[in-house]
Amino acid sequence: MTDPKPRIAIIPGDPSGIGPELIARLLHEDGVTDAADIVLVGDGHVWHRGAEQAGLGIQLAPIAAPDLHDQHGLSWLPMQTIAPEDVRIAEVTVAGGTSSLRCLDTALDLAMDGAVDGVLFGPFNKAALTSAGLNAEDEHRYMARYLGFRGYHGEINVLGDLMTTRVTSHIGLRDVADRITPEAITQAIGLAEDTCRRAGKSRPHIAVAALNPHAGDNGKFGREEIDVLQPVIDAAQAKQKHVTGPWPSDTVFLKAQRGEVDAVVTMYHDQGQIAIKLMGFDRGVTVAGGLPIPVATPAHGTAFDIAGQGKANVGATLEAYRLLVRMARHHRAARAA
Amino acid sequence: MTGPAPIALTCGEPAGIGPELAAKAWDTLRGTLPFVWLGDPGHLPQGTPVARIDDPAEAAGAALRALPVIPHGFGGPAVPGQPDPSHAAHVIAVIEQSVAMAQAGKVAGVCTGPIHKKALKDGAGFAHPGHTEFLAALGGVDRVVMMLACPALRVVPATIHIPLAQVPGALTASGLRDVLRITHAGLRRDFSIENPRLAVAGLNPHAGEGGAMGTEEIDLIFPVIKDLQAEGMAIIGPHSADTMFHPAARARYDAAVCMYHDQALIPIKTLDFSGGVNVTLGLPFIRTSPDHGTAFDIAGTGRADPASLIAALRLARDMGAARAATG
Numbered sequence: 001m002t003d004p005k006p007r008i009a010i011i012p013g014d015p016s017g018i019g020p021e022l023i024a025r026l027l028h029e030d031g032v033t034d035a036a037d038i039v040l041v042g043d044g045h046v047w048h049r050g051a052e053q054a055g056l057g058i059q060l061a062p063i064a065a066p067d068l069h070d071q072h073g074l075s076w077l078p079m080q081t082i083a084p085e086d087v088r089i090a091e092v093t094v095a096g097g098t099s100s101l102r103c104l105d106t107a108l109d110l111a112m113d114g115a116v117d118g119v120l121f122g123p124f125n126k127a128a129l130t131s132a133g134l135n136a137e138d139e140h141r142y143m144a145r146y147l148g149f150r151g152y153h154g155e156i157n158v159l160g161d162l163m164t165t166r167v168t169s170h171i172g173l174r175d176v177a178d179r180i181t182p183e184a185i186t187q188a189i190g191l192a193e194d195t196c197r198r199a200g201k202s203r204p205h206i207a208v209a210a211l212n213p214h215a216g217d218n219g220k221f222g223r224e225e226i227d228v229l230q231p232v233i234d235a236a237q238a239k240q241k242h243v244t245g246p247w248p249s250d251t252v253f254l255k256a257q258r259g260e261v262d263a264v265v266t267m268y269h270d271q272g273q274i275a276i277k278l279m280g281f282d283r284g285v286t287v288a289g290g291l292p293i294p295v296a297t298p299a300h301g302t303a304f305d306i307a308g309q310g311k312a313n314v315g316a317t318l319e320a321y322r323l324l325v326r327m328a329r330h331h332r333a334a335r336a337a
Numbered sequence: 338m339t340g341p342a343p344i345a346l347t348c349g350e351p352a353g354i355g356p357e358l359a360a361k362a363w364d365t366l367r368g369t370l371p372f373v374w375l376g377d378p379g380h381l382p383q384g385t386p387v388a389r390i391d392d393p394a395e396a397a398g399a400a401l402r403a404l405p406v407i408p409h410g411f412g413g414p415a416v417p418g419q420p421d422p423s424h425a426a427h428v429i430a431v432i433e434q435s436v437a438m439a440q441a442g443k444v445a446g447v448c449t450g451p452i453h454k455k456a457l458k459d460g461a462g463f464a465h466p467g468h469t470e471f472l473a474a475l476g477g478v479d480r481v482v483m484m485l486a487c488p489a490l491r492v493v494p495a496t497i498h499i500p501l502a503q504v505p506g507a508l509t510a511s512g513l514r515d516v517l518r519i520t521h522a523g524l525r526r527d528f529s530i531e532n533p534r535l536a537v538a539g540l541n542p543h544a545g546e547g548g549a550m551g552t553e554e555i556d557l558i559f560p561v562i563k564d565l566q567a568e569g570m571a572i573i574g575p576h577s578a579d580t581m582f583h584p585a586a587r588a589r590y591d592a593a594v595c596m597y598h599d600q601a602l603i604p605i606k607t608l609d610f611s612g613g614v615n616v617t618l619g620l621p622f623i624r625t626s627p628d629h630g631t632a633f634d635i636a637g638t639g640r641a642d643p644a645s646l647i648a649a650l651r652l653a654r655d656m657g658a659a660r661a662a663t664g
Contacts, residue, residue: 169542170542170543170546170549170550171542171550171551172540172541172545172550172551172552172553173501173504173505173540173541173542173551173553173596173597174505174541174551174553176501176502177500177501177502178502211500211501212500212501213497213498213499213501213597213598213599213602214498214598216500217498220498221498221499221500222499222500222501222502222503223500224500224502248599249599249602249603250598250599250602250603250606251606251610253603253606253607254606254607254610257607267501268501268542269542269543269579270542270578270579270600271599271603273542273578273579274578274579274582274600274603274604274607275603275604275607277579277580277582277583278582278583278604278607278608279607281583
């Protein structure tokens with residue numbers, strides 16, 4: 001019988017940013033080391049520096065990769081990805097990006113091998129990743145490619161109990177309406193539903209946002225709601241899914257604030273991001289939705305303006321960890337079954 | 338007695354929640370904020386204390402004991418949720434009357450109750466696209482700006498009730514310049530802000546990220562901002578819309594100018610669902626309105642929340658005082 005406690009790999013993110021400090025803080029939060037077995041993956045000096053920045057201690061008990069299947073408690077898988085003198089706090093460096101990617105690759109390998117049940121990463125720096133050869137639109141596409149995963153996947157923004165997925169993401173607003181197709185909406189709904197399930201919600205309520213102001217007001221300000229969105233929603237309901245909408249996007253997040261929905265499917269980037277960032281700028285979590293293994297990270301960035309100063313707020317990292325533990329437990333049970 | 342002139346509150350569609358909200362607003366405000374309601378007293382909830390007056394100047398005294406009303410007979414009762422075609426012409430006449438009173442200086446401003454466009458179109462051939470356009474026509478101006486205001490935020494959508502797909506085509510340099518100028522002038526004249534600071538949102542995610550996700554920021558928005566900066570206006574942007582509404586960002590501007598309806602409405606409703614007020618800038622008179630519609634589904638049940646109407650009356654009063662002070 002499998003131990004229900006999941007095992008999580010944690011990587012620091014960009015060593016120049018607030019990631020190492022945040023993970024040091026995370027390990028001191030109540031209940032964190034009890035909720036899962038934890039494997040820190042990365043360079044010892046990076047972890048030590050993060051702990052120093054936080055003004056806290058960190059315990060690094062080395063373990064070798066072959067022993068991970070029996071690992072319990074808090075362990076450290078040593079790596080040498082960056083020389084101590086190459087760590088430049090609050091700077092975009094190729095070395096920082098390279099270190100980020102090497103730790104990420106290793107953690108993904110561990111998860112695919114079944115040695116760990118989920119991966120938590122500290123904030124990456126997009127420019128550093130790009131300079132180090134990311135060669136992808138973002139880290140989500142990078143991870144999918146690294147894992148050889150060809151299915152539908154995408155960034156999911158999480159705030160507390162609310163998840164949001166997007167039908168379109170990083171494209172010009174001019175191109176949004178043409179991409180609002182039945183297939184794309186169905187996939188975004190499916191991704192939301194799947195991720196909610198993996199987080200332990202068996203029949204999530206998914207609210208679909210409208211594209212046009214006032215949801216088109218019966219076709220007066222656009223017909224996508226009538227011609228595209230409503231038929232997709234009807235079809236989902238016919239399959240007994242709890243999918244509702246299309247809801248005017250200026251009020252759909254109020255439903256979410258009242259706890260009436262588990263996920264909102266948005267049509268374009270700013271539609272969801274404006275509300276989510278207003279509702280909890282410091283608590284947002286990003287999940288790599290759709291991937292075969294659970295991966296989560298705080299939604300904020302490397303915060304170079306405060307990096308190395310011991311001021312970083314652990315809130316979003318703690319939320320990311322808690323969500324990841326739920327998903328990892330589900331993943332572990334599904335694998336054992 | 339010579340206090341400040343009162344605010345005129347129009348009844349709007351009597352089958353909606355306008356009349357019952359007027360009664361609730363008076364009950365909350367009493368004499369603290371004199372306003373006069375224009376409409377058919379028979380449409381107010383039963384038991385509402387009414388003081389019929391002829392001249393708005395009587396409103397301040399009358400408001401201490403009852404809702405001051407300048408009566409306008411509609412010729413029949415209002416059924417909640419069911420607009421009567423024969424009332425349409427009266428709804429329009431009340432709006433015209435309130436504007437005439439404002440133009441004559443008898444009221445400090447107009448706060449409009451929600452109308453139902455289709456009811457006015459069916460009943461009286463109302464041809465204007467909306468309430469605001471009708472008021473612009475009455476005021477003799479071509480171009481007005483809609484602003485939504487709550488204590489935490491003021492937003493102006495540069496385009497409003499059009500499909501999202503048409504937004505990029507509807508944005509022009511001259512249109513955007515007009516919106517920014519009218520907003521700037523309105524904040525100076527009606528909000529007593531000597532040097533208004535405007536922040537402009539980008540159209541695209543991450544404000545286009547240097548042209549990687551759309552070029553409207555580079556081709557259109559930034560040049561307009563530069564032109565107006567050269568004229569001396571304190572104006573910043575284009576900003577990524579998802580990071581310009583948190584408290585630290587809001588502290589840097591007096592109003593945010595957004596490119597489309599939901600870009601402006603999502604943040605203000607997320608911050609303050611019931612307290613948002615709709616303001617029309619660029620009219621020759623003050624105009625505010627609550628940020629909700631006729632709510633036929635709950636009309637007559639007494640459940641309607643007067644918070645937005647009360648906020649709209651307060652803002653009209655403050656704007657009236659600011660305009661009186663700046664001349």
